[in-house]
Amino acid sequence: MGGFRVWGRVSGGWRRGLGVCSRPRHAGCDARARRQPQPRGSDPSGAPGWPRPGGLGREELLDALRAAQLHREGPLVTLNKPPGLPVSGKPGELTLQSVLPELSQALGTGPLQVVRAPGKEPSGLVLLSSCPETASRLQKYFSHCRKAQRPTATYWAVTDGIPTPSEGKICVALALVHTDDVSRVVPVKSPSRKDIVEGVKRTLSHFRVMATGSGCALVQLQPLTGFPCQLQVHLMLQLCPVLGDHAYAARVGTVLGQRFLLPADARPRTQVLDDALLGLLRLTPAQATRLPLHLHLHRLLLPSTSRRGAPGELLAPLPPYFSRTLQCLGLPE
Template identity: 70%
Template sequence: MRSVHAREMDGCGVLGRVWGGWRWGLRVCAAPKDAGFVTRARHQLQPRSSSKRLGPLEDQPFLGLLQPKKLSREELVEVLRAAVVDQKGPLVTLNKPQGLPVTGKPEELTLLSVLPELSQCLGLGKQELQVVRAPGKETSGLVLLSSCPQTTSRLQKFFTHSRRAQRPTATYCAVTDGIPAISEGKIQAALKLEHTDAVNLVVPVKNPSRKDILEGVKKTLSHFRVVVTSSGCALVQLQPVTVFPSQLQVHMVLQLCPVLGDHTYAARVGTVLGQRFLLPAESTKPQKQVLAEALLSRLRLTPAQAAQLPLHLHLHRLLLPGTRPRDTPVELLAPLPPYFSRTLQCLGLHQQ
């Protein structure tokens, strides 16, 4: 297996590669055979410690966070050019900042809207880039672009075949508010999209009927592994097998451990006398995530800052097919955003 590493972004060190299992910090967990892992590798997720690079933690809670509404088209193109992980032939891979939508309204500044300028900037001429795979607006991480329709088709067939064979091709990092009851396993749930109060929300469906499936309910599956825990939080590795909007966020809510910075679905987790429980999804409206005072103290955030906390969900790793059918997969890696690394430092979610 060949690995391609992202360039350093905003002082966050490139992820190291070694072999023989997944390594986060210094803790090694063997990949279970039934988890659908295509390859085994271990990666150092922690940036090299440097207070000079990060600055005082309390002064820079959201270091490196992108604000697309404040950028011009030219500035966004430059940000994306600097975020390129790899460019070979028609394929371009970049490390998308959190908060950047992939698509949107015609007047909105999105990844899709600036692809013509990015194609020119990368020297592709008239070969305009198309999006092959990308995480949602609130998720950071790897985006796969192609300037060749045949290459795009080949990659899409690879991803489709992998899903049908239940072989995950994407690995996400997440920080959760709460610790899952078990250290690793599968999360299965039937989900549907509901249009409520002018927004689309994902709602779980218990015991879906055949009619439900025909009307848009989808059975979803994700693998998860708790990498390290501290301060009532966890660093979790997530590998979705199926594809559905907000799948990973909703799956972690069903584990009573919402992703940190989830201001849409975290409100579905209630607490009474220290015990967590699920509130009815249909009647629970989205609201800013409420964090315990002890957690706010560890994060060195005020309640007002916590209300702006970005979603801590990052597409860290993608597998692509080799040039020939029997070639080993190509592995693309991207470093964590600086604010994500800061959170890990504040919570003590590092080598043990």
């Protein structure tokens, strides 16, 4: 798969009538988001509301996860995951799955398993189940919706830049490449059948700009495929990287005010924000290098409990740092 060339196709026309509200409900994402308890071990940079899951011990992480519980009904438990917490990892690493036995005991449930969760860097909804049959049924539902191209997950993102057009879909083939012990996702132009067999996957996301201000945007994203860092790469290809994306934002360069895509870099670099944006966010350049990823799994659809009923939904309030950024940029929640 040598000689990858960037390929991105964006077409207008937000799909409606997919059994999903085109405008996510904002209820619960204002006062509740600001009141959300934060884990101990806050960021030493002094920036408010920046959790540091990687700096927590096992007991502190359990305390944080107990405080992050959003809802519990029957065998289902939902959490609001902070950014930077991996769901799974190598043996011995501190991850969500590694503490599930203790968390199950602390919550008084049967053994919990992960049904749906965002990746390591995004924040947001984690759906757990203590019933294997319920977990299997939900996973089949999500798989069926994915095959039928019906989105079940809605993310919110703050982008450095404003996507054009303001709504549509992003279709691009992606591959996960490993170089010098570093993994990165790269777009692949016109993949062959051999490329697909070797791990290239065609990916698709819907997007809609919900608000703009100060050269940034609040964007709603609904992935229809699952691939590592899919949403981050899709927005990077739009030349509007997610705030706090220290893996792919460096591929967007600027000359005389015009943005362009740089060749894929072997190693991620921290995101560099211009002085005007740093001033609006009230951050120093050093603080900006530790800015959390502003990508949040806000809404998740569940199957209806009746044949003709509407799908159920779960909502996760925004993290305080996300709300703070919206306020600084003059963007509504």
